[in-house]
Amino acid sequence: MRLVVRDVGFTYPRGDHPVLTSVSCDIPAGTAAAIIGPSGSGKTTLLSLMGDLLPLRTGSIEAVDSRGIGHPLAEAATWVFQTVSLLPARNVLDNAAIGAHSDGVPKADALSRAKDCLARVGMAGRERDPARTLSGGEAQRVAIARAMASNRPLLLADEPTGQLDARTSAAVLDAMIDARGDRTVVIVTHDLEVAARCDMTFELRDGALHTRPGRVP
Ligand SMILES: Nc1ncnc2c1ncn2[C@@H]1O[C@H](COP(=O)(O)OP(=O)(O)OP(=O)(O)O)[C@@H](O)[C@H]1O
Numbered sequence: 508m509r510l511v512v513r514d515v516g517f518t519y520p521r522g523d524h525p526v527l528t529s530v531s532c533d534i535p536a537g538t539a540a541a542i543i544g545p546s547g548s549g550k551t552t553l554l555s556l557m558g559d560l561l562p563l564r565t566g567s568i569e570a571v572d573s574r575g576i577g578h579p580l581a582e583a584a585t586w587v588f589q590t591v592s593l594l595p596a597r598n599v600l601d602n603a604a605i606g607a608h609s610d611g612v613p614k615a616d617a618l619s620r621a622k623d624c625l626a627r628v629g630m631a632g633r634e635r636d637p638a639r640t641l642s643g644g645e646a647q648r649v650a651i652a653r654a655m656a657s658n659r660p661l662l663l664a665d666e667p668t669g670q671l672d673a674r675t676s677a678a679v680l681d682a683m684i685d686a687r688g689d690r691t692v693v694i695v696t697h698d699l700e701v702a703a704r705c706d707m708t709f710e711l712r713d714g715a716l717h718t719r720p721g722r723v724p
Contacts, residue, residue, distance in 0.1 A: 508532040508569045508583055508660035508691050510557065515566035516714075517552055528714030530566070536660075539692040541702035543719075544711035549649065550695040551589070551665055553711065557693060558584040558663045570661055578660075585657040587664040591650045595639035599630060600687065602638050602649050606657040617656065624652035628683040629675065643670040648679055655686055662692045668701060679689050680704050721723045 510533075515529040526549040534540045542550050555561040557568055559580035560714040570583040585606055603621035608614055620678045625631060638646065647670045654662050667683070668676035682702055684692060694705060702708045708719040 508572055508578065508689075509536045510568045510661065510691055510693070510717075512557070512566075513567045515553070515556060515563065515568060517549070517556060517561070517563075517565065519552075525616060525714055527556075530711070530714070530716050532709055532716050532718075534691055534693065536691055537688060537689045538705040538707060539705040540695065540709065541604055541705040542693065542695045542709050542711055543697065543699065543702050546697075548711045549714065550711050551625050553716075554663050554693065554695050558661075572660075572690060574717060580661075583659060583661040584663050585654045585659040585661070587647075587650050587654045587662070587667040589669060591643070591663045591670075592645045593638040593641070593646055593649060595637065598634065599625065599636050599638060599641070599649050600634035603630075603652040603656055606653045606659075612658060618657040621652060624655040624686070625649070627655070627686060628652050628679050644672075644675065647671060648675075651679060651683055655683060659678055660690050662687070662690055664692065664694045666696055667694060668696075668698070673700065676701065677704070696708070 512532045513529055515530040516525055518525040533542050544550050556563055560621055570578045571581055604617040607617035628651050630648050709716040710719050
């Protein structure tokens with residue numbers, strides 16, 4: 508799914524100044540894009556607009572398929588949030604399968620996909636553990652596996668590896684990016700190492716996006 512953002516501005520209802528003034532970008536299908544920028548520059552705000560978690564008032568954001576047909580952002584997007592939420596009493600496998608299953612993937616397929624994605628993020632062998640027994644970084648990896656296992660064509664991730672050490676973070680990101688297929692991945696991060704693993708990097712500064720060189724050769 509191609510993501511086309513045009514002239515997006517945004518001011519919070521009680522905000523005294525615009526967080527975003529004129530944001531534009533065009534992210535082709537199957538691309539992993541990083542959004543970096545100083546704290547408070549509006550990265551999470553922009554990601555929330557991309558996933559229709561905040562109402563868009565100025566500009567446009569479109570998720571367009573290969574036939575040029577636009578799709579509702581809320582239906583196209585799956586999320587990895589900064590603060591992970593898992594169902595604490597359910598096991599790791601059920602948590603990882605829940606996104607795909609609730610989107611209509613038959614249960615057996617959802618479980619098998621979830622198992623594969625858990626292995627990719629280094630959680631093989633932990634499938635039967637209750638989610639409440641996981642560390643923060645393990646829970647974060649299950650949330651990433653849950654998003655990877657879903658069918659949705661747009662993966663929006665807000666600091667997805669913030670609780671992982673550098674080595675695990677690199678391995679998990681590579682797994683997420685390598686498994687993207689046609690899925691478009693947008694990652695908000697402070698970490699330039701994370702951005703360097705993506706195909707494109709945008710810097711959000713003074714309310715606008717600036718393109719930076721992408722993946723480090
Ligand atoms: N609900 C809200 N109401 C009013 N202002 C808000 C709200 N949420 C965020 N802001 C403000 O909007 C600005 C951008 O916030 P946002 O969380 O998008 O930045 P960010 O770049 O993701 O920051 P960080 O890197 O610190 O997570 C900040 O000045 C913040 O205080």
